[in-house]
Amino acid sequence: MCLGIPGEIIEINRDQPDLAKVSVSGVKRTINIGLLEDDPPLPGDWILIHVGFALSKIDESEAQAVLDFLEGIGQSYEDELAALRDSSIE
Structure with missing residues (x-):
């Protein structure tokens, strides 16, 4: 991804608490939240993902x-969502 994209935390991985499942415009993926260890996010929190x-x-x-701004830029945002859909962190 090239853009910082907002996502909502859906759940924290119990076995690997530095990983969380997020939803970004309906796309659900696991991302690393380890950089936020000083103020760890909880389900329902919004984060900026890069x-x-x-x-x-x-x-x-x-x-x-x-999100409103990103949707307004069109294809670049769609490309970022496609990259997110195709990504995998485990």
Whole structure:
């Protein structure tokens, strides 16, 4: 991914707590949340994702504003969602 994309934490991996399942515009993937160990996200929290890593926690209104912007740029956002769909972190 080239863009920072908002995603909502769905669940934290109990066996590997540095991994979490997120939903990004309906695409569900596992990402690494280890960079947020000082303020670990919980299910329902929104995060900014870049190349499979959570970079920061953001609030829901900020997440929605970013999603609205990204959807407005069209193909670049669609390309990022396709890359997310094809990615895998285990």
